[in-house]
Amino acid sequence: MNAGRIEKIQIEAAQTPSSDELESDDNLVRGWQDALREAHEKMETYRADASSARTFAADVRDTEAALVELPRRIASHRAEIAYNRWAKDALAGLPEIPVVSMDRAFASVRKDHLLTLAPELARAIPKKSRLWADWSVWNFKRQPLDRSTALPAEAVRLARGSMDHFERIEVWQAVGMADPWLVGVMHFFADRERFYLLHDWGIETSPTRVALR
Numbered sequence: 001m002n003a004g005r006i007e008k009i010q011i012e013a014a015q016t017p018s019s020d021e022l023e024s025d026d027n028l029v030r031g032w033q034d035a036l037r038e039a040h041e042k043m044e045t046y047r048a049d050a051s052s053a054r055t056f057a058a059d060v061r062d063t064e065a066a067l068v069e070l071p072r073r074i075a076s077h078r079a080e081i082a083y084n085r086w087a088k089d090a091l092a093g094l095p096e097i098p099v100v101s102m103d104r105a106f107a108s109v110r111k112d113h114l115l116t117l118a119p120e121l122a123r124a125i126p127k128k129s130r131l132w133a134d135w136s137v138w139n140f141k142r143q144p145l146d147r148s149t150a151l152p153a154e155a156v157r158l159a160r161g162s163m164d165h166f167e168r169i170e171v172w173q174a175v176g177m178a179d180p181w182l183v184g185v186m187h188f189f190a191d192r193e194r195f196y197l198l199h200d201w202g203i204e205t206s207p208t209r210v211a212l213r
Contacts, residue, residue: 032073
């Protein structure tokens with residue numbers, strides 16, 4: 001199950017020492033490593049000089065906080081890098097939906113992202129809604145697959161098969177439009193979720209689970 005693979009990625013990232021340099025590290029990680037080394041050096045100085053520690057008490061507190069926070073940031077970002085590398089292969093052919101805000105009922109996608117992700121839909125919406133000109137994002141109504149009775153039986157069958165790759169399947173419907181999306185949901189770290197477009201009923205060439213490995 002991919003959920004188990006994601007958990008393994010997170011554990012491996014957390015267990016790797018922050019000071020170790022990995023081939024996959026990017027500039028952000030390397031910058032944090034530099035800041036972490038500097039924080040360690042400053043704390044050694046403060047421990048050796050009690051007078052300086054009292055004089056710069058606020059900096060001591062900030063340095064102590066950095067020694068706790070920076071390893072967490074490094075581990076989290078390394079896990080994200082590893083996940084992206086894994087997803088590029090395991091979820092090849094399935095575009096990720098760049099959600100900018102969401103709640104239990106709706107998810108919002110920026111219009112420029114939608115133009116790239118689903119250009120046919122982005123061209124069709126303005127023909128049916130005047131709100132397109134005023135909104136910076138477009139909203140999608142979310143519902144679990146089990147609550148949808150209007151989807152073709154074959155689509156439901158394919159979606160059930162995709163549960164091996166995603167934690168759950170949802171049906172998203174753009175506000176004002178008829179054709180829904182079939183969306184795979186992957187739980188990410190720190191209670192985040194990532195979404196992938198499995199099928200768009202407005203496009204015949206939508207990706208299917210055949211693309212999944």
